[in-house]
Amino acid sequence: MYDIIVIGCGVVGAATAYRLARYRLRTAVLEACNDVANGTTxxxxxxxxxxxDPEPGTLMAALNVEGNRMTAEICRKLDVPFRRCGSLVVAFTPEDQAMLEKLYQRGVANGVPQLRLLSGEEAHALEPNLSAEVCGALLAPTAGIIDPWGFALAMIETAVQNGVELHRSCPVTAIDALPEGGFRLTTPKGSFEARCVINAAGVEADRVHELLEPVNWKMTPNRGEYYLFDKSEGSLVDHVIFQCPGPEGKGVLVSPTVHGNLIAGPNAEPVTDRLDVGNTADGLDFVRSRALKSVPGINFRQNIRNFSGIRANTDQGDFLIAASPNYPGFIDLAGIKSPGLSSAPAIGKRAVELAAQAGLTLEENPDFRDERHVVRFRHLPPEEKNALVAKDPRYGRVICRCETITEAEIVAALHGPVPACTVNGVKRRCNAGMGRCQGGFCGPRVQEIISRELGIPPTQICMEQEGSWLLACETKQAKEDAGNV
Ligand SMILES: Cc1cc2nc3c(=O)[nH]c(=O)nc-3n(C[C@H](O)[C@H](O)[C@H](O)COP(=O)(O)OP(=O)(O)OC[C@H]3O[C@@H](n4cnc5c(N)ncnc54)[C@H](O)[C@@H]3O)c2cc1C
Structure with a gap:
């Protein structure tokens, strides 16, 4: 019997596990995918x-502001790329300026520090590449940019280092309430019993809840599409540039990324298939026209990748964070749409408080180690690089030339506390394949290292999800199978 089980290991499940790890508890995290942070995170x-942005009085408002404060501290301790670059919401019309005033008042009510309304001139002084049409802006210096999957990974790695069990490729397919209290969770890897269960299943949270009892709210999944640009565009803006929010959300933003690229997006499109993370010509055209409205100088020929993510929107408008009235040990962290990433540490803290209210005993673990260090070879001064190469020659072999990622860093990604098992898993842990060529050059070499380090044949290596194999068979074999053509 576990004390507590978390279902799902996106940023919310990871933040919850990280919070739980500081107590003497038997905790497990069950994740459906073969890797963590593979969903919206x-x-x-x-x-x-x-x-x-969130309405005062909502959970979203309180947890966003608290989460923003906590994130900076966690990123410092766990060595996660995060930069408080600040954000600007820009106005193009007098109506937009009225909206900025409203956002400013909302921010003050939510306790957001250092907000300031700027004139068009002040906005252009901060961001010279803004459209000449911009006539005012709301400056929020506490907004920042982060490596989102790195954030989740850092928290779950630290939780695992402190004794939390993580089971990947372990979808929960049935939940039964036990007569003596607690729950039995069925998975293809066997059943798990726990006194308390946290549902952090993202866009699947309604379906997971329905394994136990019906839900009285409705998931309304909504897709957002993006352009990601080469680093040549990365310094076009220094702040996150938002347009005024509308009924469909925060609108299209243009922003630097912590990895030095530029990003533009998202649109907002209701979808029926919550796993459909494709891109559409219409969606991308919309993003393009809106992004150019804020920053007309973006060179779309420098686009290196497009992608999309699914928002876990519901018909309720706020995060749904609560224990089930019928089963107080079953706690939903559902409807975690934006600002879910920003709020994750505060959501994790709230989840643990709810578990304590349901009877979980929280006794501090005096051995809890709240630290983590990652070697990023490319950012080190020459003398530290030399010392590393002298100690381990694999630091002297650069595999990803776009990002300067060494063999030693790829090997570390494959043998860490939550080891990578796919090409994208390696990419997200050490950034090999994230550059301009998007893995075109280093991909085969990364696959060779995965095959060698994990002791699996190249034909078993997946790009991402189970079944996404990259190689079918040896070319000669394929020819023979096709009748020696
Ligand atoms: C387009 C877009 C833009 C956004 N921008 C921002 C932003 O800039 N800032 C911000 O703060 N927020 C943003 N968000 C919101 C943020 O990304 C999410 O709130 C956050 O990632 C949600 O994390 P999660 O852990 O709840 O969900 P997920 O990351 O989806 O994780 C849920 C996990 O549960 C697993 N799972 C599902 N079913 C089961 C099962 N039966 N058994 C076991 N595991 C299961 C899934 O595999 C998945 O790994 C954005 C969202 C979108 C879509």
Whole structure:
């Protein structure tokens, strides 16, 4: 019997596990995918919002502002790329300026520090590449940009290092309430019993809840599409540039990324298939026209990748964070749409408080180690690089030339506390394949290292999800099978 089980390991499940790890508890995290952060956590704008957007009094407002504060501290301790670059919401019309005033008042009510309304001139002084049409802006210096999957990974790695069990490729397919209290969760890897269960299943949270009892709210999934640009565009803006929010959300933003690229997106399109993370010509055209409205100088020929993510929107408007009235040990962290990434640490903290109210005993673990260090060879001064190469020659072999990622860093990604098992898993842990060529050159060499280090044949290596194999068979074999053509 576990004390507590978390279902789902996106940023919310990871933040919850990280919070639980500081107590003497038997905790497990069950994740359906073969890797963590493979859902919405890997495909979003990567902004740590300041917190002026949600309506005062909502959970979203309180947890966003608290989460923003907590994120900076966690990123410092766990070595996660995060930069408080600040954000600007820009106005093009007098109506927009009225909206900025409203956002400013909302932000003050939500407790967002240092907000300031700027004139058009002040906005252009901060961001010379803004459209000449911009006539005012709301500056929020506490907004930031983050590596979203790196954030989730850092928290779950630290949780695992402190004794939390993580089971990947372990979808929960049935939930039964036990007569003596607690729950039995069925998975293809066997059943797990726990006194308390946290549902952090993202866009599947309604379906997971329905394994136990019906839900009285409706998931309304909504897709957002993006352009990602080469680093040559990365310094076009220094702040996150938002347009005024509308009924469909925060609108299209243009932003630097912590990895030095530029990102533009998202649109907002209701979808029926919650796993459909494709891109559409219409969606991308919309993003393009809106992004150019804010920053007309973006060179779309420098686009290196498009992607999309699914928002876990519901018909309720706010995060749904609560224990089931019928089963107080079953706690939903559902409807975690934007600002879910920004709020994740505060959501994790709230989840643990709810578990304590349901009877979980929280006794501090005096051995909890709240630290993590990642070697990023490319950012080191020459003398530290030399010392590393002398100690381990694999630091002297650059595999990803776009990003200067060494063999030693790829090997570390494959043997870490939550080891990578796919090409994209390696990419997200050490950035091999994230550059301009998007893995075109280093991909085969990364696959060779995965095959060697994990002891699997190349034909078993997946790009991402189970079944996404990259290689079918040896070319000669294929020819023979096809009748020696
Ligand atoms: C387009 C877009 C832009 C966004 N931009 C921002 C932003 O800039 N800032 C911000 O703060 N927020 C943003 N968000 C919101 C943010 O990305 C999400 O709130 C956050 O990633 C949600 O994390 P999660 O852990 O709840 O969900 P997920 O990351 O989806 O994780 C849920 C996990 O549960 C697993 N799972 C599902 N079913 C089961 C099962 N039966 N058994 C076991 N595991 C299961 C899934 O495999 C998945 O790994 C954005 C969202 C989108 C879509």
């Amino acid at each position: 890997k495909a979003n704008s990567a902004i740590i919002h300041a917190g002026y």
